Amino acid sequence: xxxxxxxxxxxxxxxxxxxxxxxxxxxxxxxxxxxxxxxxxxxxxxxxxxxxxxxxxxxxxxxxxxxxxxxxxxxxxxxxxxxxxxxxxxxxxxxxxxxxxxxxxxxxxxxxxxxxxxxxxxxxxxxxxxxxxxxxxxxxxxxxxxxxxxxxxxxxxxxxxxxxxxxxxxxxxxxxxxxxxxxxxxxxxxxxxxxxxxxxxxxxxxxx
Amino acid sequence: xxxxxxxxxxxxxxxxxxxxxxxxxxxxxxxxxxxxxxxxxxxxxxxxxxxxxxxxxxxxxxxxxxxxxxxxxxxxxxxxxxxxxxxxxxxxxxxxxxxxxxxxxxxxxxxxxxxxxxxxxxxxxxxxxxxxxxxxxxxxxxxxxxxxxxxxxxxxxxxxxxxxxxxxxxxxxxxxxxxxxxxxxxxxxxxxxxxxxxxxxxxxxxxxxxxxxxxxxxxxxxxxxxxxxxxxxxxxxxxxxxxxxxxxxxxxxxxxxxxxxxxxxxxxxxxxxxxxxxxxxxxxxxxxxxxxxxxxxxxxxxxxxxxxxxxxxxxxxxx
Numbered sequence: 406x407x408x409x410x411x412x413x414x415x416x417x418x419x420x421x422x423x424x425x426x427x428x429x430x431x432x433x434x435x436x437x438x439x440x441x442x443x444x445x446x447x448x449x450x451x452x453x454x455x456x457x458x459x460x461x462x463x464x465x466x467x468x469x470x471x472x473x474x475x476x477x478x479x480x481x482x483x484x485x486x487x488x489x490x491x492x493x494x495x496x497x498x499x500x501x502x503x504x505x506x507x508x509x510x511x512x513x514x515x516x517x518x519x520x521x522x523x524x525x526x527x528x529x530x531x532x533x534x535x536x537x538x539x540x541x542x543x544x545x546x547x548x549x550x551x552x553x554x555x556x557x558x559x560x561x562x563x564x565x566x567x568x569x570x571x572x573x574x575x576x577x578x579x580x581x582x583x584x585x586x587x588x589x590x591x592x593x594x595x596x597x598x599x600x601x602x603x604x605x606x607x608x609x610x611x612x613x
Numbered sequence: 614x615x616x617x618x619x620x621x622x623x624x625x626x627x628x629x630x631x632x633x634x635x636x637x638x639x640x641x642x643x644x645x646x647x648x649x650x651x652x653x654x655x656x657x658x659x660x661x662x663x664x665x666x667x668x669x670x671x672x673x674x675x676x677x678x679x680x681x682x683x684x685x686x687x688x689x690x691x692x693x694x695x696x697x698x699x700x701x702x703x704x705x706x707x708x709x710x711x712x713x714x715x716x717x718x719x720x721x722x723x724x725x726x727x728x729x730x731x732x733x734x735x736x737x738x739x740x741x742x743x744x745x746x747x748x749x750x751x752x753x754x755x756x757x758x759x760x761x762x763x764x765x766x767x768x769x770x771x772x773x774x775x776x777x778x779x780x781x782x783x784x785x786x787x788x789x790x791x792x793x794x795x796x797x798x799x800x801x802x803x804x805x806x807x808x809x810x811x812x813x814x815x816x817x818x819x820x821x822x823x824x825x826x827x828x829x830x831x832x833x834x835x836x837x838x839x840x841x842x843x844x845x846x847x848x849x850x851x852x853x854x855x856x857x858x859x860x861x862x863x864x865x866x867x868x869x870x871x872x873x874x875x876x877x878x879x880x881x882x883x884x885x886x887x888x889x890x891x892x893x894x895x896x897x898x899x900x901x902x903x904x905x906x907x908x909x910x911x912x913x914x915x916x917x918x919x920x921x922x923x924x925x926x927x928x929x930x931x932x
Contacts, residue, residue, distance in 0.1 A: 506867055510813045512814060
């Protein structure tokens, strides 16, 4: 099992920021409402961002533009909570077309052989004592580059409620993985490209 | 290329070749126990290489050249990939590790037996098909191809591999000295810029570099001792690994069709080496003949490689 390190703490996420700017109610007023059913990932307002060391002197960031899946952070009935997210590896975007092509190649994500990255939770439990809990822990399987590993990530519940665009829910997870655990071993020599990859998974979903 | 990568791609395979071949060609002498194969292979028509081998290393050394080349390539691949490939391979390119070892096995199978050509070709087809299937199988697993498409692709690609392997084998059996290893090393090296700059697959370029380094080291030894030969094992290793690499790049890399065509043209350029066997050219002094033979193959391959570097995207080096 891959032990994950994770930045704990409340984050001023893009989800909340966006909600405030648009005058959409933030999570607080709605948190008392019980969740029902699953939420489908809103690909426009969901982000999977990664950061990795470059030459040991800096950090480079990128994102995946094609995210899908379903989830329900059902905090009042936590045993029913689940996350099932799929990312299309081909949608990697680092604002440099040549680098993106390289990242898609067999040197890195090998997207033609392994087109998707997936995370499927096995269990979600409360971490914080507040009710309903705002911090949760999800254990599950992360599949990347064709390798599946059990991981543990901390979930920060952002909010849930009726919005002008329907009933929504959102959460964020920040965690770190080692790409070598998933068989991505190129450019590790000389610290060319770091082994540890920081991930920010910020998800917004629409009730199905 | 960092020093560490250069050690993996260039130095390590070359070192295995130099140490391995010197040991093999010095230790195994004709008539020593273990590989009493000369009499039987004489019947198979592989007389030139064996007669050469008997002067210094013996017939068994010819057989073991393929094993040394396979070990050098397999080691280089494991170093470049930073991991030991599994079976079945997790990623298609790791199949090249097993293809190299299969090449050594094919060399061992072919050398001591007086096999008819039909059986020899069928054996090659069966061995090549294993490798091509391992490279291709994920298309079927992912549902990208149905069974019929996969079968046709594997059959067709295997045929291409066997043709190239057989051409190389004929050439290696016909031409002594460094010429054929130089041709293999040159073709492998020349393919690297296309793989790196146009398929954005640096690892693929490195794997071509490992092949180039191994056969380049063999060429140096063969230039020093003209009785050293790559043998059928060496032809099998190169005959399987190089087209296997290109098939992997085509299936799983980001090649355009015309870039793929250039690589196939590069493979096909090996046929130009046979020009020097035309009756009027046979009487040419041996050294000149072999130099022109190598040049004929090198010119189109070098032209493609130079173009590949010149036409590389301008920001290719920026990341």
